[in-house]
Amino acid sequence: MRDTLAALINLQDVDCELRALEQSKGDLPQRIASLNREIAQLEESIAEKHDQLKTSRLGRESGALEVASLRDKLKKYQNQLYQVKTNKEYDAITLEIETTQSAIENREFEMLEMEEREKQLHSEIEGLQPGLAELQGQRDEAESRLQAMLAVTRAKEERLQQQRQEIVARIPRPVYSTYERTRIGRGGIAVAFLKEGSCSQCSTRIPPQRGLEIRMMNHLFLCEVCGRIMLYDPERMTVCEGHQQ
Template identity: 40%
Template sequence: MYNRLKILYQLQQIDNQLDELEDLRGDLPNMVRELEEKINGFIKDIEVKEKEQKESITRRAENENEIEKLKENQKKFKAQLYQVRNNKEYDALTKEIDHTEEQINKLEAENNSLADRSKVLTLEIEEITPKLEELKNELKEKEADLKEIIKANEREESKLLEQRKKIESEVKKNDLSSYMRIRKAKKGLAVATIKRSACSGCHNIVPSQRQLEIRQNNRLFYCEYCGRILVSSEIAEETNK
């Protein structure tokens, strides 16, 4: 059991050092992620607007072709007006001419609306583009800063990760599960020691009888206030030699 407790404390010590290295990166990892999300959002926005513009161009071209056909038909109808033999034929042709004119006006109005929308999209893209470039430059700087920090501590971090892997393999499955659960809930600190009769994690006083039991190093004890695993100062001192 002594070794079981010692291994848990060693694991915590290594994780503390890894956390310190992580802290050196500050908020850079989050900043990089946020910048990437913003950049992807702008890129997607531009892609949507450019797609709408392309669809607008295609639609306007189709409308122009249809307008040309309608105008040709209108010319034919007007020419036929001079060949009508009665009012019924005249009224029928006039109706076709008016209907054709309505279709032409409708398509031209749609094209004008599409052209106006395309201009708005162009302005929006022109407004987004410099912002996108600015974010890309900022991301490049933050990534360079983060890379520099990671590189400076790469050897130490690699060494610690190797040690952690070795120690973790020696931890009992149930102990590791409890350790990880507590560590996640308690901001990284799962194993605490007794300092001045108090839990080093939450600083609440540990009863004298419980302190004596913890010093025996014959079972796992948890702080009744914060739930952290408690180990004796003897284990901490031996590990920190």
């Protein structure tokens, strides 16, 4: 059991280093994800405006064709006006001319409104572009910082994982299960040292008799308060020493 408990100390040290590596990435991964969400929203809003522009342009094109055909019609009515023989015919054609003229005016007015709206859309798109470029710049910068960090830490992480496997192979399965369950449930720290008669992690006083037993390192004891595996090493007082916590 003594060897097993000593292996647990080594395992915890490796896990502390792995945890510090993970923490060194900081909030970069989350930051990149949130920048990507903002970028997607802006891009969607710009794409919507481009769609509106396209619809408006098509509307103006068909409006222009309609106006051209209305003008042809108008010309025909105006020519007919010189050939009329009765007042009734004259009135009828005059009415047609007026109706056609007002249809042309309406169409032209609609087209002007569309043109105005297009100008507005253009300026809205232009207004959004700098913000988008800014976000993309921030995202690319965070991404390359993360990649650089990963390039440095990858080799170290692989070495630590290798060490970890070697240590785990020396620990009986049930003890390792207890270790893992505690590590995951207790913020990455599965072990505690007996430190001046107390648990180094939660400071609970350990009864002197139990303290003696822990010092022997012959049995696996758990702290009754924080549940961590109690170990003793006169050289060690803290877990994850020198690592970010």
